[in-house]
Amino acid sequence: MEIILIAGIAQNNVIGNKGMLPWNIKEDLQHFKELTIGHPVIMGRVTYLSILEYLNKPLPNRMNIVLSDKVEDKKPGFIFANSIESALEEAKKYSDRVYIMGGQSIYKQFMPLATKLEITKIHKDYEGDAYFPEINESDWLEKKREDKENSENKFSFITYERKPQIIKPVKKGMFIAFEGIDGCGKSTQVRNLVHHIFEKSKYHHVVLTRNPYKNVSIREILHQDTDPYSQAEKLAELYINDRKDQVEEVVKPNLKDGFFVVTDRYKMSTISYQTAQGLEMQNLIEKQSSLPIPHITFIIDVSPEEAMDRMRKEDVSVRGKEHKFEANIDFIKKLRENYKIASEILKENGEKVFVINGERSKEEIFQEIKEIFDREIQN
Numbered sequence: 001m002e003i004i005l006i007a008g009i010a011q012n013n014v015i016g017n018k019g020m021l022p023w024n025i026k027e028d029l030q031h032f033k034e035l036t037i038g039h040p041v042i043m044g045r046v047t048y049l050s051i052l053e054y055l056n057k058p059l060p061n062r063m064n065i066v067l068s069d070k071v072e073d074k075k076p077g078f079i080f081a082n083s084i085e086s087a088l089e090e091a092k093k094y095s096d097r098v099y100i101m102g103g104q105s106i107y108k109q110f111m112p113l114a115t116k117l118e119i120t121k122i123h124k125d126y127e128g129d130a131y132f133p134e135i136n137e138s139d140w141l142e143k144k145r146e147d148k149e150n151s152e153n154k155f156s157f158i159t160y161e162r163k164p165q166i167i168k169p170v171k172k173g174m175f176i177a178f179e180g181i182d183g184c185g186k187s188t189q190v191r192n193l194v195h196h197i198f199e200k201s202k203y204h205h206v207v208l209t210r211n212p213y214k215n216v217s218i219r220e221i222l223h224q225d226t227d228p229y230s231q232a233e234k235l236a237e238l239y240i241n242d243r244k245d246q247v248e249e250v251v252k253p254n255l256k257d258g259f260f261v262v263t264d265r266y267k268m269s270t271i272s273y274q275t276a277q278g279l280e281m282q283n284l285i286e287k288q289s290s291l292p293i294p295h296i297t298f299i300i301d302v303s304p305e306e307a308m309d310r311m312r313k314e315d316v317s318v319r320g321k322e323h324k325f326e327a328n329i330d331f332i333k334k335l336r337e338n339y340k341i342a343s344e345i346l347k348e349n350g351e352k353v354f355v356i357n358g359e360r361s362k363e364e365i366f367q368e369i370k371e372i373f374d375r376e377i378q379n
């Protein structure tokens with residue numbers, strides 16, 4: 001589906017002031033109408049309210065989809081959605097093209113998903129409090145420009161298209177590990193990356209694996225023993241041996257064949273968790289020094305409070321029983337600190353470790369992961 005951001009932007013990137021457009025350019029309104037008519041438009045609640053103020057009804061001949069978590073006054077003729085995914089699902093029912101019409105928060109969230117930008121650039125600074133996200137020249141190509149002028153303003157209609165991402169064929173496999181405390185959103189990003197690799201290079205196999213790998217007694221201990229500080233030595237040993245099996249049976253053979261291997265948790269988990277249980281970090285690093293080093297390790301970082309909050313909200317049937325580590329906030333605090341310390345040590349040892357801020361939208365997080373992956377794959 002084509003996802004097109006359509007916006008009027010001042011020279012200083014302003015798009016709005018106190019909930020309103022700072023200018024009134026009728027040629028721009030006409031241009032907006034010509035492009036969007038017949039296609040669904042997606043807007044945020046504040047923009048919806050400004051439309052109600054001007055028109056008191058939806059923009060005609062277009063499905064008007066409003067993103068909001070808490071709008072109370074739902075006017076007829078609009079569709080309301082509470083997530084980007086559901087807004088796009090709705091839009092798909094009406095056209096294979098959707099226009100994203102602001103405001104600031106909506107543009108920012110859809111920017112990573114956009115395939116095209118229809119920008120009216122107004123060649124003057126305006127005072128304002130809402131801005132358009134940066135249009136990065138390495139991502140966007142100016143395809144069309146029409147310069148215009150009226151009695152008050154000079155402006156241009158500019159169409160940008162996303163530059164095709166050229167990824168050279170990869171001859172060697174790549175090994176990628178995801179790390180972080182439970183509740184950090186790691187599994188979603190693992191799935192996103194696997195999908196991205198498959199989409200970008202269909203002739204490669206992607207193998208997804210995780211820790212614990214196949215030793216069932218690890219999971220039994222995690223579920224049955226509720227004291228987060230007990231059985232540290234035993235867990236470290238079980239995890240490291242299980243990981244050695246994973247390396248011999250999954251990681252090495254697939255890398256040798258030039259495939260991608262993505263693992264949900266790897267050696268950093270043992271380093272961070274068992275250090276939080278009281279073992280010595282340096283010792284845990286040394287014990288695993290013979291294991292292959294991932295080409296990239298992503299640590300999805302969230303605060304302990306946020307992680308606990310997310311875990312509480314998750315259905316037990318999805319997440320599994322609460323187990324020994326995740327129910328204890330002090331333990332999670334230590335864990336986060338250990339991930340930070342371990343990442344610094346491993347970086348000093350030459351490993352590529354990227355700490356990703358996990359307290360953003362899933363789309364923003366994945367955009368950063370994708371950019372790092374696409375860059376590293378070229379090296």
Ligand SMILES: NC(=O)c1ccc[n+]([C@@H]2O[C@H](COP(=O)([O-])OP(=O)(O)OC[C@H]3O[C@@H](n4cnc5c(N)ncnc54)[C@H](OP(=O)(O)O)[C@@H]3O)[C@@H](O)[C@H]2O)c1
Nearest residue numbers: 007008016019020044045046047068069070102103104105
């Ligand atoms: N120059 C232009 O082309 C242009 C176009 C449009 C707007 N604007 C300007 O932009 C400004 C408004 O921008 P804004 O950022 O303040 O407001 P906005 O983006 O129009 O609306 C923000 C609201 O949208 C809802 N929302 C956003 N993301 C969501 C998500 N993922 N899921 C569910 N709901 C979500 C939230 O509503 P709830 O609080 O209800 O959850 C949020 O408070 C105004 O000044 C306007 O004039 C300019």
